[in-house]
Amino acid sequence: MRLILLGAPGSGKGTQADLLKTKYGVAHISTGDILRKNLEAKTELGLRAKTFMDKGELVPDALIIDMVEERLRVDDVAKGFLMDGFPRTIPQAEALDSMLSAMGLNLDAVLLIKVADELVVRRLTNRRTCRACGKISSLLDVPNGTTNCLECGGELYQRDDDKESVIRHRLEVYREQTEPLAAWYEDKGLLRAVEVQEHYMPEDTFRETEAALGL
Ligand code: AMP
Numbered sequence: 081m082r083l084i085l086l087g088a089p090g091s092g093k094g095t096q097a098d099l100l101k102t103k104y105g106v107a108h109i110s111t112g113d114i115l116r117k118n119l120e121a122k123t124e125l126g127l128r129a130k131t132f133m134d135k136g137e138l139v140p141d142a143l144i145i146d147m148v149e150e151r152l153r154v155d156d157v158a159k160g161f162l163m164d165g166f167p168r169t170i171p172q173a174e175a176l177d178s179m180l181s182a183m184g185l186n187l188d189a190v191l192l193i194k195v196a197d198e199l200v201v202r203r204l205t206n207r208r209t210c211r212a213c214g215k216i217s218s219l220l221d222v223p224n225g226t227t228n229c230l231e232c233g234g235e236l237y238q239r240d241d242d243k244e245s246v247i248r249h250r251l252e253v254y255r256e257q258t259e260p261l262a263a264w265y266e267d268k269g270l271l272r273a274v275e276v277q278e279h280y281m282p283e284d285t286f287r288e289t290e291a292a293l294g295l
């Protein structure tokens with residue numbers, strides 16, 4: 081399985097990627113997670129990426145492409161992979177095409193997760209991440225007053241870029257720079273889509289994801 085998950089910030093790409101990874105045992109490649117780890121470790125890449133991330137802007141293509149090229153050299157890629165948050169621009173998609181053809185690999189599908197903007201804003205302002213295990217939780221789905229991860233007990237925190245003004249900007253950036261990838265992959269016959277409804281839990285989207293991918 082070699083897949084790309086495409087969708088606005090807050091569409092649930094990361095959650096679907098976790099579910100697919102658990103069930104199908106493929107590598108989960110999240111450029112956002114790699115960048116956040118670099119930020120935490122204060123690497124040069126992390127420091128260069130920080131100014132863009134804090135504003136909800138995209139990190140320059142060259143930095144991201146080098147980072148993904150390095151990630152694709154890790155052995156686990158042989159068992160299949162899910163790209164989550166990459167590519168986000170046409171030049172990134174073109175670079176990925178060249179990297180994969182140099183490796184003799186091709187993509188099986190690109191899954192577009194569609195969600196209404198207002199739902200994204202509501203979900204992201206309520207999104208919390210566990211500092212210890214990275215699990216994503218929603219304040220909408222956990223008991224009132226929950227401050228720790230229900231899975232491992234780690235501290236839940238709100239990402240700096242999940243504040244409402246930054247979220248609105250990230251949505252604009254998505255529309256302008258990332259959404260055109262849907263038509264680009266549609267032309268290649270790779271695009272599949274699911275539409276997230278207001279009342280959906282992650283398992284509901286997952287059922288549709290599997291159906292859309294023919295799993
Ligand atoms: P994410 O966790 O995927 O929402 O990514 C968080 C932030 O990391 C984004 O708002 C961007 O600033 C940066 N980022 C992640 N992936 C990419 C990418 N493929 N291209 C450019 N910037 C990215």
